[in-house]
């Protein structure tokens with residue numbers, strides 16, 4: 046067969062860029078790649094050169110550190126061997142949807158009809174479908190910063206962002222007061238708890254304040270026939286909470302929120318199963334027909350063998366809790382090692398502090414180095430800080446500027462899924478040594 050090399054026909058370089066400008070719509074030209082993945086690429090290159098790096102960048106797991114439950118892996122293999130390889134129903138296997146509904150009732154105390162549960166390939170398609178379900182182009186989406194990917198999603202959905210910057214005083218979370226005067230024209234409020242990137246989680250008080258503002262606004266709107274504010278509640282980390290922290294949702298604090306709340310969830314984080322692509326949305330019953338049609342036509346379905354195994358996993362409280370006895374302990378030990386390490390540096394006079402871990406796989410750390418310098422490098426921006434930590438201390442972090450915060454705050458995210466306690470100890474020692482030369 047003669048091979049047709051496309052090189053002469055499909056331009057690259059400057060000519061390719063000029064063509065792309067004509068061919069692509071405004072939305073796709075406005076999209077930018079993931080800052081986190083760019084930083085991770087830089088780290089991979091350094092590791093390939095043999096550098097010892099404590100890589101706390103990507104929100105993923107190294108299977109050598111955190112594997113999926115062994116029985117779950119065996120069930121996926123068994124499902125494949127049993128020939129579960131054809132299309133799943135577009136909205137998910139009935140048994141998997143039923144298992145999610147049963148788990149929500151058993152573990153979260155929320156009773157939803159099975160028809161409200163719609164499976165997708167991870168949490169991302171349900172996020173996309175939620176936006177597609179309620180937003181018209183140009184509609185306003187309200188979200189707090191820092192937060193994960195909302196600033197990209199408003200572009201994909203051709204929406205207008207209304208952002209509220211949160212700070213340490215509220216654990217980087219929103220309150221009713223913070224959003225009360227921002228709801229004008231807003232159609233979707235995007236919330237996430239435990240929060241990526243901060244590792245903090247909504248308290249009942251904070252969430253109640255938010256829900257009361259939303260309920261009052263929706264009562265006003267519905268009285269005049271206006272479209273309501275819907276709430277997307279992304280709870281992909283809900284099983285990963287620590288210490289006193291208890292996961293809580295809008296429907297727990299104000300059951301009337303059930304009408305307006307769309308949950309987004311997945312096994313990706315709770316079972317270190319990011320590559321298996323199994324997630325779901327849970328929608329108010331009145332919206333499930335439209336949601337099913339959307340996900341069905343998007344074709345972003347969860348792979349069938351994984352769905353078969355997920356049904357079994359989620360039905361078993363025992364399987365979940367025995368896995369989490371180890372997995373959550375491993376996550377918490379790493380987060381606490383970092384938090385304790387930075388707290389000790391703070392006590393020794395170094396300008397660093399962190400927020401005690403509440404949930405997810407993240408720790409928020411602040412470096413108060415703006416305007417200072419170290420080893421001949423000055424800190425003018427969070428990018429200066431990030432590259433210093435990587436080059437001088439082999440410590441890979443992601444600044445909050447990658448999470449929609451438009452200014453330098455000295456706050457960074459540490460993500461622990463790919464490191465060992467030994468990696469953390471060595472990384473902390475290198476940071477302490479480097480920062481001791483701060484002037």
Ligand SMILES: Cc1ncc(COP(=O)(O)O)c(C=O)c1O
Nearest residue numbers: 104167168169193241281311313
């Ligand atoms: C808050 C949040 N939601 C959703 C996702 C995406 O999950 P999935 O990999 O299941 O698409 C992530 C991934 O980092 C996340 O942090």
